[in-house]
Amino acid sequence: MTGPFSVTLDTSILQSAPDGTADAPGFAFAQATNTGLYRNQDGNAVLTTQGQDVLVLDPEGLDFDLKDAPLLPSPLSLGQALSGVDVTPQMFDAENAIANHKPCDAAIERALAYLARTGGGILKFPRGFYYLDKSINITTSNIWLVGVGHGSTVLNFQASSNAMNGVRFTVNSEGQTQYRGGCLDMALVCKGTAQASDAGTFGLCTDATDDLLFRCLTISGFANGVGIMNTANTVRVQDIDVSDVANDAFYVNSPTSQYLVGCTGYQNFTPTGAGFHIQRTGGFMMTDCVSGGYISGCLIDPPEGATVQDGQILNCNFDDSQSVNINVDTTHGGYAINLDFTNARTGWSGKYGVAINGANTTGVKFLGGSASRCLQHGVLIEGGNNIEFHGFHSRGNGAENPGLYDGFALTGGESIVIVGGMAGPYAPRNSSETYGLSQQYGLVASSTFTGALRVVGTNLQGNLAGPVLLDAPQADISFTQCIGYTPAH
Incomplete structure (x- = not known):
């Protein structure tokens, strides 16, 4: 690549050539500390790369030839180099x-x-x-x-x-x-x-x-x-x-369009905060994310005046939390609307795999996934409406205190649907995994639950005290084609 070209430069804006006193080149680009566009002793602008001058620009606008172009750093063009x-x-x-x-x-x-x-x-x-x-x-x-x-x-x-x-x-x-x-x-x-x-x-x-x-x-x-x-x-x-x-490892409190992909949060010492703490946003996505060792794995707790909505949480692992792996809670006055958890793995928490609460929680769905070997309930629903579980497993919970905790525990909420999946032991008896015959019941609806519950095609076998305990006379509850449980008529 050769000239001639004609240029006019004001070299007064350039630093002197590097001699240990100049702060920096006037124009510069990466490759070496002595690479850039300088003013030399003759008053000309000199483009230097790798310690070699490849271009001299006369400020009076004289013609010049560009030589040794291969010395310029690749893949930067000359124009990029001069633009800094x-x-x-x-x-x-x-x-x-x-x-x-x-x-x-x-x-x-x-x-x-x-x-x-x-x-x-x-x-x-x-x-x-x-x-x-x-x-x-x-x-x-x-x-x-x-x-x-x-x-x-x-x-x-x-x-x-x-x-x-x-x-x-x-x-x-x-x-x-x-x-x-x-x-x-x-x-x-x-x-x-x-x-x-x-x-x-x-x-x-x-x-x-x-x-x-x-x-x-x-x-x-x-x-x-x-x-x-x-x-x-x-x-x-x-x-x-x-x-x-x-x-918190990750914290979101902003209007919309947040995308978290392949992110991990681990707490190796004293449990703190949340792996993923979301207090306000809309139209957000989380994919292939992992947390472990926090107080909460995924905490969604919008404060008053804030909304978390339209969230797609896909193939995430919220594990080994001190308290709750997935906690959706609107009791602070905010709103949680339309949250879809697909293939969420939650297990080995100090309390619950999933906890849902608050009258302003609506449209939370779990598609696939599981809550396994948590120390208390697999799933606790204290409030919310239009809550759905499709093909979700709650297995081997109450892991350290067999016979005290349940697969699904309902103390509140409205319009809850459970389709397919299972609530029973963690693994078959002949499995190399711990059998995990520890849950008291597959599902319990307590006296404070007054909403509607529909359970369809769910396997409720293999719990210590039985498949189901219903103590909710004010509730509207039905079971259809479930395995291991046929309601009395």
Whole structure:
């Protein structure tokens, strides 16, 4: 590729060539710390890559030839290189803090300021540890933080208080909402002062930015993991692992269009918060997500004035919670409407596999899935209406206290339908698994249940005290073609 081309440049805006004193190149892109567009001693602009000059631009507009084009970094084009869409913190690290394992907040702030001036772009973090004393606040549209893998790029936040944010996408100084951007392929770790469970801070969060992508991250040590709040919309959260935070792994309290795919939340020490805590949203999806070791696996408890609606929760595993694996509760005054759990696995909880409560809970469906080996009831329904279970198994519950707890326990609610599935032992007697003959009854309707219940084609065999106990004279209950139970007429 050769010229001639004619250009006119104001080289006064450029930094001098790197000699240890310049803060950063005037224009720069990733590949090496001495890569970028500089002003040389003759006053010309010099494009340097890998320590070699490949282009000299005369500010007077003289003709020039472009030589050695193969030296330009691939896959960036020359136009991309000159626009500065791809930079690294090292390019702005005049203090050499990164190489010396010192706090590099200043370098990252300079890099973000540069991207803000050029219309946004990618801040690439090469392999290594980056120590920070402050949070990273993104207040500009189209900013992307990109590492090279959550085992290779580690942002280590050194907390001096018990309430520290890691990376935060938020409004600018004029309060304007920003659009587009994301954080990918790195680990966000909080060290130093232990974080408070009620701090309300996050490893990664947004409270106003729309159209974001958070992907392939590891987050640990913060008060909370990922937060989507206030007016943030259309946020895609993919393949993120949160562990050992002081409260919730994932928290959602924003209007609509949230997508969580392949996310995991594990608490390896003292149980805290919820793996997935949803207090407000609509039109959201959760797919292939896992939680373990929290107080609640999936907690949906909208406060007064808030609604959680139109949720599709598919192939998720909410396991080993201290209290309830799936807890839908509108007793705080909010609304939970149209929530579909498909193939949800809930098991080994300290109390219940599934708990549903609140007069404002409506249209909750379980399609397939199971509640197994929980220490108390498999499913507890205390309130709500239009609750359905299709092909759902409640097996081997009351695991540590046989004969005290049931597969389905109904103390409240309206219009409940159970179709197919089973409520009985965890496994056949000849199985290599623990037999789990521990449930008192397959289904119990207590005296406080006054709603309508329809049970069709459900297997209720194999419980210690019997298939069913009905103590609800005010309720409208019928069983049709069930296995192991025929109601008296």
